[in-house]
Amino acid sequence: MDTSDLLKQVAFIKEIDKLKYIQRRTKLFNSDRHENDAEHSWHLAMMAIVLSEHSNQPIDVLKVVKMVLIHDLVEIDAGDTFIYDTAKNHTNTDEERLAAQRIFGLLPEAQAQEFISIWEEFEEGQTDEAKFAKTMDRFEPLLQNTSNNGGTWAEFDVEYQTVYNKKKAIANGSASIWSYADRLLNESVEKGILRKASQ
């Protein structure tokens, strides 16, 4: 065992504690309390494990779990980007790349490269694991919003088609979860907790 590796790993473990302070727009289920990124990441990891059978393709579950556990760490430096924010590009900004270099760079070199690579794979969303990880990331806030009378959809007056356009990526990872999610969106419109522009 290389003691200097352990010291680097401990420095990383301490640094990522800051994820617990990053507040998301979404709120806990049936709640008025905002969720933070660490709670969100834990929940996605649980979902990935519990729902893996619904993936369109066979997946390496450990890799998906790693992706969702680390996917928001760059927000320690770059801050949370709200999915319906039209002024800020969501994925892989220069700021986020620098954050990944700094934060994962606390780890021993080979491990840093592995994590950066997994984070980039998630961001690019092309592999089966990345698609399923993104399915989890889209599905959790959808469930939260439906349990919170529309949640962020209502709070920020986001229209059905905008939500649909973001959420349909769920189908890339799981047709069956998308079938269920699509139904929830329609039910949300019927209940009046998701506004549909008149046609």
Place this chain on the structure above:
Amino acid sequence: MDTSDLLKQVAFIKEIDKLKYIQRRTKLFNSDRHENDAEHSWHLAMMAIVLSEHSNQPIDVLKVVKMVLIHDLVEIDAGDTFIYDTAKNHTNTDEERLAAQRIFGLLPEAQAQEFISIWEEFEEGQTDEAKFAKTMDRFEPLLQNTSNNGGTWAEFDVEYQTVYNKKKAIANGSASIWSYADRLLNESVEKGILRKASQ
């Protein structure tokens, strides 16, 4: 895909949101803010992934990650038990067994059995995966307390030998992490943030 399975899994995913409300005695790093069980579970999963090379024995990392992600779910019903609480037995109380049956029982039958089995394996602490998972569970608050001027050791006046007796289980999962942790405990005594009874 069985839709009824997905509905059961969604019910479980919503129920476990309650883990985010369960406050631990320990506090975040360099902080006065208490940690909750979901944040704690996320952090242990990250630690298990980052530190797996230090395990005494080869381990199935995904199994360890599952253990630490779910190990505190029973506290949704049974509440948090403080490790230095002398009035309450820590592991596997009847209350916790009932909680495991109820909470994991929300899942489809085969999955419920798998999770209950993993939880029991963690609690029993006999397999290589359970030993390493427990190493993570002991190591995180030790790091937190050393970063918080003694943290819960100081707050509840826990003496060095009591801490040592709880923490030495770290060695069961990783000799090298224990070597480092043991040094941190001695340094904590020297710094005066962990009281050692006069000999």
